[in-house]
Amino acid sequence: MPPPEPLPSDPDVIRPKRAAPAEIVRPTRAEVSLQALRDNLRTLRRYAGPAAVWAVLKADGYGHGAPAVARTLERAGADGFCVALLEEAIELRDAGVMKPILVMGGYYASAYAELAARHLTPVIYDLRQVEAIARLVRSGAIAAPVDAHLKIDTGMARLGVTLRELDAFAARLGKFPEVKISGLMTHLACADALTSEETAEQMARFEEATILLARYGVNPKIRHAANSAALLRSQARLDFVRPGVAMFGISPPLPAGAVDTPLTSALKQVMRVRTEIVALRSIAPGSAAGYGATWHAPKESVIATIAMGYADGLSRALSNRGEVLVRGKRAPIVGTVSMDMTMVDVTAIDGASIGDEVVVLGAQDGPLGSGFLGADEIARHCDTIPWEVMCAISRRVPRFYRES
Ligand SMILES: Cc1ncc(COP(=O)(O)O)c(C=O)c1O
Structure with missing residues (x-):
């Protein structure tokens, strides 16, 4: 589905709110171990090698409370964060998080001005998004060209420019200097398996996309593809990795009988x-x-x-x-x-x-x-x-x- 047309004026972005612990009298609660989080970050760094680690904290940090998790991981040396929604990114900025935040969901309409004002990085997958940003930059609502990551659909069929569309997309992209493609990303559908033909094929398509874009002068500094499973079980680590569930101490389930990579036993449920x-x-x-x-x-x-x-x-x-x-x-x-x-x-x-x-x-x-x-x-x-x-x-x- 195409993204919605820009609204006449910036919508107020609703900030998530949650029950404060002080308000409760029931004995039911979730305890989040910040030490386990820090330990998991350290474990995942060992898998990541030279790749930067951007923790995925969408859906309120997988239910753990994104602001506290982000502040902890930021202090422990996480390189950046990924969220799905603009509201989630705003919640992190409001909590004082300074590291880069990638907003992966992508459907922001005219809220791009708020996105830029808060130094958030949008993910682009449709030319209408590029046009919307360009309009805001030209009108002065956004002060400078916007850094964005371009998402390529290499086989997930969810979000991203397909290889079929990429030539035409890249040709048009050149007309919008208001948008700078600083990152190139894709998402893997079958990284959970220890070996996967699908993952190899998706990564081959990602290479193809990278080469095609270079022909149009689009040479993003960073490329990324790996969720937790790909980080733990594949070679698709590239420049940065995007672990979500593993940061919270869970190794993505394997088929019955399969033995996981050795460090996964070091992950601690948070x-x-x-x-x-x-x-x-x-x-x-x-x-x-x-x-x-x-x-x-x-x-x-x-x-x-x-x-x-x-x-x-x-x-x-x-x-x-x-x-x-x-x-x-x-x-x-x-x-x-x-x-x-x-x-x-x-x-x-x-x-x-x-x-x-x-x-x-x-x-x-x-x-x-x-x-x-x-x-x-x-x-x-x-x-x-x-x-x-x-x-x-x-x-x-x-x-x-x-x-x-
Ligand atoms: C684009 C993208 N990258 C990374 C992740 C993190 O995935 P996981 O929790 O499996 O590590 C997700 C979550 O689904 C995602 O949608």
Whole structure:
């Protein structure tokens, strides 16, 4: 779809807002380990070699809270950031982030003036965007030519100029000195696999695009293609890499049986989500739990109610499937996950009491042992991917940042 026509005047860009931790009384929260983030950056640098690392912090930093994550990574030496939306980039600038920010989504209409004023770098994939920027520069609304990255569609068929269109695009581009193509990028569709013909083909097309553009005098200083999977598993690292999920400690899932590259075990899951037992009851054999009575106690059982439901991001797909950690031991979710609460069978958890911590994502040490629930495990239960598990932790779950 073409980008929308520029609006008559710059729209007000809505800044995201989130619940402040001070506003909460529930024991449900997400803890974000800033040390794990810093460690992951260090690990990913080892993979990146000489390539610069630009962390992808779209969707509120994959649910971790983009401003705090960006400030931490900036101090730890990240070279730049990528977001999807202009609003997300503004949130980072408002939080004091100074490093370059690439706005990858691309549909900004006349908000290019705001983009330029905040020193954000747009991604270009359509000539109408180039024309819109040029108009704003010519009218004086933007003071100087705008640096942009040009996206090439090498096989994802999502965003980017296709190789078919590139000749005509490059010929027209020369008429707009108001836009300087400082970067060239593409996105890989199949980088998750350890070896992929598709990735090789996409990279070959990217080379082709680079050569074609050079014929028109377009020689971007930097080229980039690698998401987390490509950074960890391919040679497509080029001048800078764009890891998202791996920065948060998750290695993109591999097909069953495949063994990952060695350093991925050094990645540390950054988010831990915890709540508490808020009610406890014994029920007789045959008694049901939850909406629809989808679970019946096989024997005399102890059922704990925890203060987290699907509105918090504990997926309803975990009904009668997922597990949580109580006192350091796994306990199964029973019955249907409700909006604000979920029932857990704690019959086998000795001493389970109201007020006990319950971990739904991450690690727990307790009197009965130590356990870990990875985003990848939860994703498998829900028939989805770890990216969605993290993004689903909703805004009513306040984020707490730990230095450790
Ligand atoms: C263009 C682009 N680059 C990089 C990334 C980061 O991907 P990942 O989280 O798999 O590292 C994304 C996220 O989907 C993306 O859309």
